[in-house]
Amino acid sequence: MDGKGNNAPAIGIDLGTTYSCVAVWKHERIEIIPNDQGNRTTPSSVAFADAERLIGDGAKNQATMNPANTIFDAKRLIGRRFSDGKVQEDMKLWPFKVIQGPANTPKIVVSYKREEKEFLAEEISSMILGKMKETAEAYLGKPVKDAVITVPAYFNDSQRQATKDAGAIAGLNVIRMINEPTAAAIAYGLDNKSDINGKINVLVFDLGGGTFDVSILTIEQGGGTFEVKAVGGDTHLGGEDFDNRMVDHCAREFKRRYNKDLSENKRALGRLRFACEKAKRILSCSTQTSIELDGLHEAIDFSMKFSRAKFEELNMSFFNKCMETLKACLSDATIEKSCVNEVILVGGSTRIPKVQCMLQDFFEKKKLCKSVNPDEAVAYGAAVMAAKLTGNNNKSCRDLMLMDVTPLSLGIELIGELFDVIIPRNTPIPTKKSKIHSTVCDYQVCVDIKAKEQELQITICWGAPRGFGQFNDIFEIDANGILTVTSEIISTGKTEKLMITNENGRLSKEEIEKMIEDADKYKQEDQEYKKKADAFNALEDCIYNMKNKIKSMKKSRKLRKMEDAIVDTAKWIKHNQAASVDEVHRMKEDLETICK
Template identity: 35%
Template sequence: MSVIGIDFGNESCYVAAARSGGIETLANDYSLRATPSVVAFDGKKRIIGVAAKNQQVTNMKNTVSGFKRLLGRKFNDPHVQHELTSIPARVEARGDGSIGFKVNYLEEDQHFSPEQLTAMLFTKLKETSAAAMQTQVNDCVIACPIFFTNAERRALLDAAQIAGLNVLRLLNETTATALAYGFYKNDLFEEKPKNVIFIDFGHSALQVSACSFTKGKLKMLASTWDQIGGRDFDLAVAEFFAKEFQERYKINAKTNARANLRLLTEIEKLKKQMSANSTKLPLNIECFLEDIDVSSSMQRSQMEELCAPVLQRVEQTFKRLLAESKLQLDDIHSVEIVGGSSRIPSVKQLIEQVFNKPASTTLNQDEAVSRGAALQCAIMSPAVRVREFGVTDIQNYAVKVLWDSEGSAGPGEIEIFPQFHASPFSRLLTINRKGPFNVSIVYGQQVPYPDQTIGVWKVKDVKPNERGEGQEVKLKVRINNNGIVLISSATLVEKKEAEEAAAAEQAASEEKSSEQAGGASNSGESADGQQEGSDKKKKAGKATELPLEVSTHGFSPVDLSNYTQQEAKMIGSDQKETERIDARNALEEFVYDMRNKLQVFI
């Protein structure tokens, strides 16, 4: 049994594993460390990763990429509609309003959700990891963007479950980076905190976090983000070249999906060259469109002009982090950068301007996130021995709890977790009720998701006491290891008058048990917002667990089971097709060998 950490990127994935006394990034079946986040369908088999990326130009309609940004969303979501403009695959709305990628598989048209496609990619990563490690792989930690909401996190967990992975934790990407940095620099840290800024600038997102290190632990302080990345630089440059080619060659690349994809591929190569060279560099594409060869050139300063709006948003994100973290420039020890787009020279210049510190490249810019996730998995798994390192993450959005009105009293509302609250964390909320009621958890600020509601919990079997009065219902609201907010339990407390000493004993035992359960439980808030325990005479009583009916994001158990079975069938179908192709190749090899031998005798 082995443990792995997965960096699931919009463009490519990295997998790291704890072995041989350290963390190692695993190579795939093409001896590459990066596995493209691409899934393709060709006749009777699925093609995933490097092979899918290589045949994307020739099989565009049956090749799907960019599905990470669509997890947990509906087809009519404005964000989805924006993303679909850059996805050449066929996408349709399904009966329930979800997203369906239409592909030809097993000689018929089929629809797959972004979660199913993610599960297919995870299956491939699981197989290549098992082959590299030569052992079974089940336990993993998956890194996800800091801005993922409950819906997207649940969708990611559902995809992992379909693929047969046991996720020990969903870890924010900048937190994984901080762990990869701090774990090996532990000897440099003292009791006095050292503040480090981590900038993760990838293909489709910019994430910036502030982290405080002390010996043996890290604590995330604040995070900001913007949904811009390397692809936005590519699109700005592509727009320029498309106009130039239309003027010079009278061809419009935007009208042809294949030509547009080829242009973006060449621009990505040009962009990487411009990061190392400030001179003018050529761009040449043969048989680009209508059998016309096109050529042009560009230099770095010209690209920076074209991408000025993107760079401005990058600068604003940096400044926003300084404001939200409340750190002074003198408080910052260093600024660490990871992600492919952080190599752009103008981005490094902005870092130095805003933070007054040079951009430090202590970490591997491509593999740091997966290595941090693997470290977290090793710390959490009983299968691996590793020294302890404490990780305190944050909840990036404020969260409120709302509950139904009863009688003359209006509906209740309280902010249960402010923005950047420590995670994981539990808090008790006490509400006085006579009968069943609904509790909603919602975001207390604008989030990058159309539905602000996290979920609705119906608390059942609540009844009045013998005198017909309401009784206390204690709700345990929790941010779990995956950054998901939920009500983990509801308890009805039937109170009786008791001596203060007896109540004090019970309170002490409850506090001890909550600490053993791992919840950093604050004292619960009552319905009117006042802290409990204001009465001089304490009360003790019988506690009864109440049933909860939950309505939240994610697949139902039935759908999840069906998708898991469907994935298992597709894995079996792939194996059969691979065996058939191998047998055919072996037969052809035998026939050619025998023919050569017969020719020798003749």
Template identity: 50%
Template structure:
């Protein structure tokens, strides 16, 4: 590990946990450094794969995807904090090659084959594996263990999804210091990179990623960022554009091959190959007017080829593009601002590279120039890193200060099933608000208090977050007892609700962790232990691979050293040369035939080869024999 600059034990990394890609950064030496992974990439695919021998994360998981689609997990962010019965989950699971099953009531779990056994993982576990990879990337860069992080989530994530994301951080060994909204993080990135231009202005962050869409309006005054309104869709992004192309290709294939029987969507490998080709075409169409989709032997030995124009793609996705603008209009309405009052429209997220989206957005804002000065893939991690530095307390922070707002109203169930709002949406948090309620019946000594999240008038149409059961209430006529219910929303947007009877002083409290989507403490403890086992397994696999590599390198070093010696050189006898070449060839063949060899077995082979090659060690170090000591070696010296 290499230490790049001064490292402080209080450092807090910033992680953008994305649907398709994730990114990590850290503030060091008066700037944010977005950290490249071991492959040299600054963003890492949010993919996790399970094979017969190991677990793979990131680029390695993507590389083996075509041959192992049923056991390669992606888009876990679309499952986290949701119910199995959620209509979006039911829709998505039909398109994924891996299995999503129902477990523990109504929770979605992902089922794979790993080392010959059936395994089931919660979405939080898969997200924890990706977060763990980001943690490892940061540790390799900093040369030290990382314990603390700021993690971003879509602005429209509800309480359950935020808590589930925090659980994922806990599972991978991170102390999550703050959960912040992705648009706010992007705004911080914009602000830090344009500090000299900041004055009083309204900016709109349009954040369209692989799986989620967020839009937020922020007001900047000096270095203070206040979120005025936020909105979006936690199930809208680049993956949905891919779906449209896939649907088009399926219809096109059926039209061109009417004689083909069977359902293409039931063939996992067919769908995976087609989806990969469609995603490639989508990216091409951001820079070209046409893209060709080619898949050899797509289904039943039939090849498939078609050309899609940018105009046709825009027509397919027109409804989805318009949905983003509907959210923009709603957020402006909530912020009580007109299009002309927005000074900057900042683009974030890889999907904002689509030309039609930029065209529609520019037109929506009456020709206003869009701001593309920040890297759309890295901006969120950049802002999270700034927030981490602010929280670290390393030194006085003179950067930007941000204030988050609540995306959905929080309240209680009133009589007749109506929503009684306690904290309205777009309220800045942290915040604490109370409401006094009373009993519905005479001499009632206990009551259930249901806590909801949402904007509908009736609670049946909103989301139940949890329930308090208050006992020991003062016996009195209905409406007489005074029950104070207090909602406390912390810096992470996580809710605590407390109720107490002002007369008897009985009370109850609940931190909304929400059984409908979040993990119990027992589940987290179990998963943490499993995660530790994965780390140990990964370390063993890494040690085994390094041992194999060392043996292979030594074999080729012998062959290269002997190949570089002059034919007239008398330092090495012919018999010795043949014996050394044979020994190295035998080891290479052994490696090929023993792919699952243990570290100890490879180490033993290397030790034996080193003994055999010890007389020519100087050649391995100094291949130029003119600098070597004049001495002849022969085969007898190593017998």
């Protein structure tokens, strides 16, 4: 089923830190959709210039020329507080400016059309999602509405909700959010369903540009049933960190050689980062490469050899952290490493030879599964889930059954900073659990509800002496991994539902609607700019064609008139870049009339 009537099918989007990918079920299989450049993945970058906004390849291609206004790593900001230590670390490395907004939210500051603009991470992510939506619409020839979006397995509630909000701002109906390693496992299961007899244990090792996840699942019934046993990860560990270590090393070497500090030269750092990323990729297939940059800083050329051994030495602490997380995940799943049937590599950073070598050593020379495309598997799995949720009758979609888990323990903080767990980590979702608590002081008015990596607060008026006010705390996690908390005062039956609002970083309905309006405005501006650019391009084409036409003409008054018209039109273009589309069209019509 490719959709009903004029409705486009639901799409699957892998919203990555560095690259994003979109896929759809079409012609009885999953199609990875290439973008307007023909690439199957799109850089998760947005750039703001004097005259236009660029998203994807266009943004990344001009990043070194316009570093302060080219935004990347929005995924590392989304759902986080400005005061978060990870955000503060990243801010030292980003060439763009981040400030503290209301409710301790980080806001990105750029110059756009000679005006200063502030954006939340949700808005930047929505622009990338909008680009993926447009890519799918161009391929399908229909407007797209429904989507499954993937998130790192270790994303907390705030990060998940913020990602869902980004989807809404992009004009998408987010029918489900699923964990990235789970999506990759679905891709593996579908590709290998004929080989899966009974039940197998798979470990998905997902090391991307900015996040790391490890998931242990059992797959059974011919690749149709997926049960997640345990997840582990780090939402701030990936290829970007490896690049940063290389950049730091090169900057130190530049300082040692020339006694010059690169840290304040954003453009030089941007060029160096680009070169380091390229060198990192080369070092996955070669043991040595070199970084060559002309006029890097104060007209000084920089050249440096970089070996694979040096790259591994710089990043060994990160690689070791990945392995420690993997061991903890196996322990949580109560599965011995010898019982793991397949180790599936996902994410571009799993191409690093040292990562593969450490995994093979840990699993005692077991062959690693590389049958899924590490860049596309997550979008592939998301598209399968999207097809299932929208009623696709293909057997592969119909038989798909997914049982995922929550990555973090959730509960109530009691007196003395004791943490009373209500939903332990790795509990299957959706789930609903409750526990009865009592007030710990007279006329207690609020309760702190905490989870690892996040803090929520619900305020309830008890009006009862210590120990007499009993309340039933109900924690509910939906299939998207998003939390709702309800607290019921037992003596009165009064209930209070936790609404995570702007006070703790959650966007209100009104704010989302305003951002949707802004997104539409930016889209219209992009379309107007493209129309004008196309009109000027058509006029310049016309001049070129007319020049060729008059080459073979004999000298005459008509020829002189045509030559003058061509020269005048070229001058007009030079001095009238702000002209309207209609004016450009009129100039083209006038030139064509004279040159008939």
